[in-house]
Amino acid sequence: MTPLELLAPDEMGRADRVAMAAGMAGPTLMQAAGAAVARAVRARFRPCRVLVLAGPGNNGGDGYVAARLLEQAGWPVAIAALAPPRPGSDAAGAATRWRGPMVPFAAEEVARAGLVIDALFGAGLARPLEASVVHVLQAARAPLVAVDVPSGLDGATGQPMGYAPQAALTVTFFRRKPGHLLLPGRSLCGRLELAQIGLPDSVLAEIAPSTFHNGPGLWRLPVRPPESHKFSLGHVTVPAGAALTGAARLAAGAARRAGAGLVSLAAPDRATAMLLRSGEPGLMVAEEAPAALLGDERRNVWVLGPGLPATPATRDLLRRVVDAGRQVVADGGALTAAAGKPEALHGVSVLTPHAGEFARVFGAPGEDRLAAVRAAAARLSAVAVLKGADTIIAAPDGRAAISDNAPPALATAGSGDVLAGMIAGLLAQGMAPFEAACAGVWLHGAAAERALGGRPAGAPLLPEDFMAEIGVSLASVLSSRP
Ligand SMILES: NC(=O)C1=CN([C@@H]2O[C@H](COP(=O)(O)OP(=O)(O)OC[C@H]3O[C@@H](n4cnc5c(N)ncnc54)[C@H](O)[C@@H]3O)[C@@H](O)[C@H]2O)[C@@H](O)CC1
Numbered sequence: 001m002t003p004l005e006l007l008a009p010d011e012m013g014r015a016d017r018v019a020m021a022a023g024m025a026g027p028t029l030m031q032a033a034g035a036a037v038a039r040a041v042r043a044r045f046r047p048c049r050v051l052v053l054a055g056p057g058n059n060g061g062d063g064y065v066a067a068r069l070l071e072q073a074g075w076p077v078a079i080a081a082l083a084p085p086r087p088g089s090d091a092a093g094a095a096t097r098w099r100g101p102m103v104p105f106a107a108e109e110v111a112r113a114g115l116v117i118d119a120l121f122g123a124g125l126a127r128p129l130e131a132s133v134v135h136v137l138q139a140a141r142a143p144l145v146a147v148d149v150p151s152g153l154d155g156a157t158g159q160p161m162g163y164a165p166q167a168a169l170t171v172t173f174f175r176r177k178p179g180h181l182l183l184p185g186r187s188l189c190g191r192l193e194l195a196q197i198g199l200p201d202s203v204l205a206e207i208a209p210s211t212f213h214n215g216p217g218l219w220r221l222p223v224r225p226p227e228s229h230k231f232s233l234g235h236v237t238v239p240a241g242a243a244l245t246g247a248a249r250l251a252a253g254a255a256r257r258a259g260a261g262l263v264s265l266a267a268p269d270r271a272t273a274m275l276l277r278s279g280e281p282g283l284m285v286a287e288e289a290p291a292a293l294l295g296d297e298r299r300n301v302w303v304l305g306p307g308l309p310a311t312p313a314t315r316d317l318l319r320r321v322v323d324a325g326r327q328v329v330a331d332g333g334a335l336t337a338a339a340g341k342p343e344a345l346h347g348v349s350v351l352t353p354h355a356g357e358f359a360r361v362f363g364a365p366g367e368d369r370l371a372a373v374r375a376a377a378a379r380l381s382a383v384a385v386l387k388g389a390d391t392i393i394a395a396p397d398g399r400a401a402i403s404d405n406a407p408p409a410l411a412t413a414g415s416g417d418v419l420a421g422m423i424a425g426l427l428a429q430g431m432a433p434f435e436a437a438c439a440g441v442w443l444h445g446a447a448a449e450r451a452l453g454g455r456p457a458g459a460p461l462l463p464e465d466f467m468a469e470i471g472v473s474l475a476s477v478l479s480s481r482p
């Protein structure tokens with residue numbers, strides 16, 4: 001299985017140094033990295049005229065090794081060096097073993113190639129590419145294979161520093177980097193291959209990675225003991241607004257399917273209660289004012305926001321629920337009601353903003369969304385989930401996870417309400433907030449994937465449709481576990 005830890009470029013550099021201090025030789029790692037690139041190229045492409053663009057650092061060094069091995073395999077290869085490696089460096093060692101043709105670092109050379117290997121910059125990227133380098137990269141007509149990352153892509157954030165080329169294939173080493181999963185990095189990498197180059201996993205003990213690829217290996221779903229009864233599996237309460245009752249119903253339906261023992265909607269008035277009762281038969285509808293339900297401590301988790309208005313009343317309700325010691329998943333109206341006032345959300349367990357809501361509450365996240373979500377989680381001592389095609393989940397203790405299994409079909413109204421309900425349903429059964437949020441996000445994507453059933457990932461999908469697949473997705477994770 002692909003390891004779940006993700007290493008930012010500086011952590012990767014530390015891993016490298018730890019291994020070297022333990023006696024691992026730099027040239028050995030470089031040889032293994034270059035060999036992995038050559039192997040991936042040979043597996044995916046037919047022999048053709050290869051041009052390796054080599055930078056001055058170790059990324060370039062990997063390129064020299066790959067060039068040599070491809071040439072030995074009979075491929076026509078040339079190298080265009082942007083700058084020579086620093087004398088005495090591992091890359092300089094790799095360069096001296098290259099006996100094949102060197103060509104100018106020029107657009108015409110790139111345009112003539114049948115395959116371009118981009119070994120300009122990897123983890124050592126320090127500033128945006130110069131315009132002349134961008135010009136050369138943009139001349140490529142052929143597929144581009146990136147060594148470690150497409151040059152210009154910040155491996156920590158997934159954002160190009162200005163420009164990064166579109167790769168058909170990216171070969172990275174030891175562990176994936178956050179930028180391989182975060183957008184637009186994930187798209188720019190094309191197909192991603194992870195190669196092991198001899199670095200032992202034990203170096204991770206010193207790095208203590210805190211960023212992970214979200215997947216079932218990262219959390220454990222609650223398993224119902226035989227003596228379970230509905231009251232032992234939590235009670236999720238979802239206050240509904242008078243308008244947008246559908247949002248609350250979706251959240252409540254999702255909480256049930258995620259396994260909460262009891263789920264009830266709280267109606268703001270009699271007419272809304274009637275409307276809500278016409279929904280699923282298993283959903284309970286309370287007609288008391290939400291605050292009157294707070295005395296019942298078995299109502300352990302509240303979903304606040306789907307379909308609630310962004311008003312001071314919503315903010316007050318959130319405060320009362322938190323002060324009563326209940327867990328809260330804050331979404332929609334509850335988030336917008338905290339626009340510019342993040343402290344209004346203090347005490348919630350999980351908040352699930354989309355990009356717009358995140359910006360309203362905390363300000364625009366900027367280039368480094370991973371850092372911004374971590375900062376939001378730390379600031380509120382809550383789990384923060386920034387929803388999107390590359391949902392980021394961060395815990396106040398510094399852990400973060402990146403999800404990449406959401407099909408674009410999930411970009412539809414109601415999808416977020418379902419997610420908030422799923423997370424609440426998992427929390428209600430006793431999962432810890434970070435694990436519940438990660439599991440909810442992943443199962444949400446998995447349910448959508450199932451609902452698509454082989455249709456294109458961007459095909460339209462109704463929340464009702466993928467909600468029906470939550471139970472199966474959950475069951476398949478449970479049954480794949482010993
Ligand atoms: N475990 C590891 O960390 C391993 C790393 N390897 C390779 O080493 C790479 C990292 O090597 P380095 O740390 O030498 O870094 P890079 O090779 O990514 O680049 C560093 C060099 O590029 C220059 N530079 C940075 N940005 C520039 C820009 N925009 N324009 C012009 N010059 C710029 C720097 O001044 C420095 O000379 C990885 O990406 C990977 O490909 C492999 O060799 C094997 C093992």
Ligand SMILES: [K+]
Nearest residue numbers: 118121149151
């Ligand atoms: K590169």
